[in-house]
Amino acid sequence: MTRxxxxxxxxxxxxxxxxxxxxxxxxxxxxxxxHVVEYRGFEKFCEGRPFTEMAGITARICGICPVSHxxxxxxxxxxLLAVAIPPAAARLRRLLNLAQLTQSHALSFFHLSSPDFLxxxxxxxxxxxxxxxxxxxxxxxxxxxxxxxxxxxxxxLLGGRKIHSAWAVPGGVxxxxxxxxxxxxxxxxxxxRATVRLALDLYKRLLDGPLQxxxxxxxxxxxxxxxxxxxxxxWEHIDGTIRVRASDGTIVADxxxxxxxxxxxxxxxxxxxxxxxxxxxxxxxxxGMYRVGPLARLNVCDAIGTPWADAExxxxxxxxxxxxxSSFAYHHARLVEIVACLxxxxxxxxxPELMTGRVRSRASLNRNEAVGVSEAPRGTLFHHYRVDxxxxxxxxxxxxxxxxxxxxxxxxxxxxxxxxxxEPVGPDATIPEPLLNRVEAGIRCFDPCLSCSxxxxxxxxxxxxxxxxxxxxxxxxxxx
Amino acid sequence: MSAPAALAAxxxxxxxxxxxxxxxxxAGWWLARRARRHRxxxxxxxxxxxxxxxxxxxxxxxxxxxxxxWCAEGPDPAPLLRPLRPEQSGEVGVGGGxxxxxxxxxxxxxxxxxxxxxxxxxxxxxxxxxxGTDLSDDLRARLPAAGRLLEDWLAKKPA
Numbered sequence: 001m002t003r004x005x006x007x008x009x010x011x012x013x014x015x016x017x018x019x020x021x022x023x024x025x026x027x028x029x030x031x032x033x034x035h036v037v038e039y040r041g042f043e044k045f046c047e048g049r050p051f052t053e054m055a056g057i058t059a060r061i062c063g064i065c066p067v068s069h070x071x072x073x074x075x076x077x078x079x080l081l082a083v084a085i086p087p088a089a090a091r092l093r094r095l096l097n098l099a100q101l102t103q104s105h106a107l108s109f110f111h112l113s114s115p116d117f118l119x120x121x122x123x124x125x126x127x128x129x130x131x132x133x134x135x136x137x138x139x140x141x142x143x144x145x146x147x148x149x150x151x152x153x154x155x156x157l158l159g160g161r162k163i164h165s166a167w168a169v170p171g172g173v174x175x176x177x178x179x180x181x182x183x184x185x186x187x188x189x190x191x192x193r194a195t196v197r198l199a200l201d202l203y204k205r206l207l208d209g210p211l212q213x214x215x216x217x218x219x220x221x222x223x224x225x226x227x228x229x230x231x232x233x234x235w236e237h238i239d240g241t242i243r244v245r246a247s248d249g250t251i252v253a254d255x256x257x258x259x260x261x262x263x264x265x266x267x268x269x270x271x272x273x274x275x276x277x278x279x280x281x282x283x284x285x286x287x288g289m290y291r292v293g294p295l296a297r298l299n300v301c302d303a304i305g306t307p308w309a310d311a312e313x314x315x316x317x318x319x320x321x322x323x324x325x326s327s328f329a330y331h332h333a334r335l336v337e338i339v340a341c342l343x344x345x346x347x348x349x350x351x352p353e354l355m356t357g358r359v360r361s362r363a364s365l366n367r368n369e370a371v372g373v374s375e376a377p378r379g380t381l382f383h384h385y386r387v388d389x390x391x392x393x394x395x396x397x398x399x400x401x402x403x404x405x406x407x408x409x410x411x412x413x414x415x416x417x418x419x420x421x422x423e424p425v426g427p428d429a430t431i432p433e434p435l436l437n438r439v440e441a442g443i444r445c446f447d448p449c450l451s452c453s454x455x456x457x458x459x460x461x462x463x464x465x466x467x468x469x470x471x472x473x474x475x476x477x478x479x480x
Numbered sequence: 481m482s483a484p485a486a487l488a489a490x491x492x493x494x495x496x497x498x499x500x501x502x503x504x505x506x507a508g509w510w511l512a513r514r515a516r517r518h519r520x521x522x523x524x525x526x527x528x529x530x531x532x533x534x535x536x537x538x539x540x541x542x543x544x545x546x547x548x549x550w551c552a553e554g555p556d557p558a559p560l561l562r563p564l565r566p567e568q569s570g571e572v573g574v575g576g577g578x579x580x581x582x583x584x585x586x587x588x589x590x591x592x593x594x595x596x597x598x599x600x601x602x603x604x605x606x607x608x609x610x611x612g613t614d615l616s617d618d619l620r621a622r623l624p625a626a627g628r629l630l631e632d633w634l635a636k637k638p639a
Contacts, residue, residue: 060501111532130532130580131568134591142592149533 017448018463019439021417025469027424032414034406034443036275043396051080051365051387056166058383058398067100067155068376068401070168071238072383076372077170080387083361089172090239091354096158096168097238097374098341098348102192103151104377105294105334105341108447109199110144113331116441117206122434140202143195147338150192154345157181172360182349189346196338200312203335207319211328215320217419218442219327219412222247224280224290225299226404228375229254233302235309235340237375243300244280244290247325252280258373261382265399278404289407292379293446294333299323304336306343312336327412327445334447365391376401378449402448409446416442429466431477436464492522492634493541493597497548497582499528504606504619508547511604511623511630515547518634530580532588539593545600545633546582552605552618559626561633564599566590602629 022031042061049057055073059066071093078085085093115128118136133141158177159165167174207215229243230236242256244264256264268277268285279288290296304310316336320329348354371384379401386395420435466475496512498505509526516524523541527534530546538544546564550557566587580588582601590596604626607618615623 130588131584131591134588138591145532145536145592149536152533 017443018465019413019443020465020467021421021439022467023425023469023474027426027429029414029417029421029425032410032417032439033272034409034413035273043398046393046396049393051077051385051391051393052170054383054385054393054396055168055170059166061398066165067096067159068374068381069383069398070165071097071374072372072376072381074168074170074173074372075238075374076370076383076385078361079370079372080365080367080385080391081170081361081363082366083171083363085172085361086356086358087353088176088356089359089361091348091351092158092173092177092359093168094238095177095345095348095354096155096173098345099151099154099158101151101237101375101377102338102341102345103148103155104447105338106144106148106151108377108444109331109334110141110148112447113441113444114140114144114199116437116444117203117211117331120210121437121441125433125437128437137202140198143191143198147192147195150188153188154185157184169360171362174360176357176359177349177354179355182355185345185349189342192342193339196335196342200335200339203332204315204319207332214438214441215326215328217415218438218445219408219415220325221411221415222325223408223411224252224283224288225296225323226280226290226292227297227300227380228373229301230305235297235301235304237297242373242380245300245323247323249323253282258371258382261371261373261384261399265382267399267403273406275406276403277406278399279407286407289411290404291327291408292401292404293330294337294377295324295327295330296379297375298333298336304340306340306347309336309340309343312339327408327442330445330447365389378402378447379404400449402446405446405448409443409448412442412445413439425466425474427468427474429475431464431466431475436477439464490542491540493525493537493544494522494630494634495525495527495530495534495544495546495582497527497530497546500613501611503609503612503614504604504616505549505609506613507549507604507606507615507619507623507626510615511547511602511626514627515545515630515634518631522634530582530585532580532585535580535585535588535592538585538589538597539595541597543598543600544586545602545630547602547604547630548582549606549619550603552607557605557622559605559622559629560601560603561629562601562603564601566596566599600633602626602633 018035020033021029024030046057055070058069058073061069111130115133119128119132159167224244224246226244228236228240230240243251244253246252264281266279266281266285268279270277279285280290281288298313304313313336316332320326369386371382373380373382381401382399384397385393388394416439420438464477465473468474494512494515496508498508500506500509512524512526515522564583564586567583568587586596586599605622608616
């Protein structure tokens with residue numbers, strides 16, 4: 001009789017999910033599945049709305065990274081209007097996305113994941129949180145909270161609010177940056193840089209010591225990586241073209257346009273999850289598994305283009321490989337991207353073009369179909385709209401970063417479970433806390449946002465199930 | 481948009497919590513906005529989630545009031561105003577995903593700033609959470625009583 005382990009719900013991620021570990025008749029692990037069990041249907045209820053509302057509507061998909069949808073929707077709207085946006089607007093949008101990446105990565109690293117690193121996988125789960133972090137390293141905890149606050153306040157400076165701003169619009173943005181806001185950003189940048197320096201030093205020490213096993217077994221496997229790159233193969237987060245690179249460093253595809261996404265991306269479905277399984281179409285499903293997000297962006301680019309970030313990228317590659325294949329390296333990649341963001345923010349706010357008053361191009365509808373793309377904190381985000389001649393939405397397709405990592409998340413969970421379930425599991429088995437936490441942590445490497453990827457409502461606790469070969473439940477453990 | 485407005489040291493702070501696009505869940509925002517009419521006006525923050533960054537602001541204020549909707553229980557639920565004790569129970573990422581609860585935020589403020597401002601919680605009975613900005617008739621009938629509790633809190637001297 002085969003059996004299954006269930007982790008339900010998964011904690012410290014955004015959304016609601018469960019994990020099942022499937023055993024064969026001998027009690028050996030044969031498979032693991034990451035199930036997303038919530039559904040919202042955002043694509044459907046956008047139909048009939050004016051495309052000009054899409055930025056405001058789709059930003060509501062998520063309270064954590066609404067900027068990503070805002071920007072993808074605005075870019076899609078630009079193409080429906082068939083306009084080039086003013087240079088200042090392009091720079092302001094970039095600034096918005098950099099602030100978004102900073103605050104989201106700070107949340108993931110400091111609030112959600114660092115308690116595991118600093119307090120230990122076997123530590124009391126009741127203390128493995130921001131309070132435990134305050135007790136263990138108050139300076140780091142305080143600095144992390146202030147770093148996220150910095151990113152959030154830049155979002156508020158630009159968009160008027162921290163979340164669900166409708167500041168980016170088809171044709172540009174609504175308002176320019178004030179001189180006072182620019183001065184505030186420049187004033188806070190040194191502290192933000194010091195914080196990420198502190199975090200990088202700490203994380204590298206951990207990586208050289210107690211986190212070596214996690215780096216090796218938390219989802220280390222070959223796959224494709226997909227992300228935007230700019231001119232000369234530079235790190236990019238909003239413009240540029242799409243590049244796909246294999247684990248051996250080969251560039252599988254380059255210069256791809258989001259307009260053609262349907263030719264290189266397919267979306268498979270499985271009956272046990274609401275989260276789709278996107279794949280690289282030329283390799284088919286599931287061989288076309290690819291990863292997106294901070295690690296993928298660093299893997300596909302040739303360089304970042306700013307001095308400190310490039311030095312940190314070289315260090316990451318020295319530790320994890322020219323193409324880093326361990327999903328655990330997502331944490332390191334987030335810190336490197338924060339460095340890149342802070343350097344790019346400094347360049348942008350000192351760019352005279354940023355402060356010019358022209359921020360919006362105006363036009364009426366000139367196309368009936370368009371695809372927009374941007375890099376969300378969790379990876380590449382596609383918005384595809386078809387509209388009628390009145391600009392009303394007829395069809396929407398959203399390809400979300402977390403969904404694109406779905407195959408890799410499943411593979412990561414299976415690898416971790418195989419590493420830590422070394423003995424046959426008996427019929428009276430229980431699920432030990434360290435296993436529960438490590439399997440959850442495997443998912444947290446990707447910092448998934450299930451509210452976005454299924455367009456779902458609700459919380460994100462985790463449930464772990466252990467199931468026998470006949471499907472019967474052997475053990476389960478819930479948190480949240 | 482100008483630089484972020486810093487709270488005046490020793491200010492009273494009213495934090496409206498909820499989602500104004502989900503019916504009665506917007507009651508916290510509605511009442512917190514109303515607090516702006518009081519003289520002297522308190523600082524007001526409108527949030528969907530109680531996130532750790534707010535603790536940095538709490539460390540600066542004289543006292544704080546959280547205003548939130550509450551899933552009504554019993555035959556005729558009334559608004560409640562009660563003191564809040566710091567409690568390290570609201571875990572970021574556990575259960576609530578990325579948020580804390582008000583008691584957890586107070587505790588975090590104490591850890592961050594060394595002092596925890598006196599805190600209160602004003603709970604408004606909520607009955608319906610549909611998509612939309614309208615408050616239900618049942619909740620509207622209780623807004624005058626909730627408003628009086630808010631005015632009482634604003635008029636009182638610091639604890």
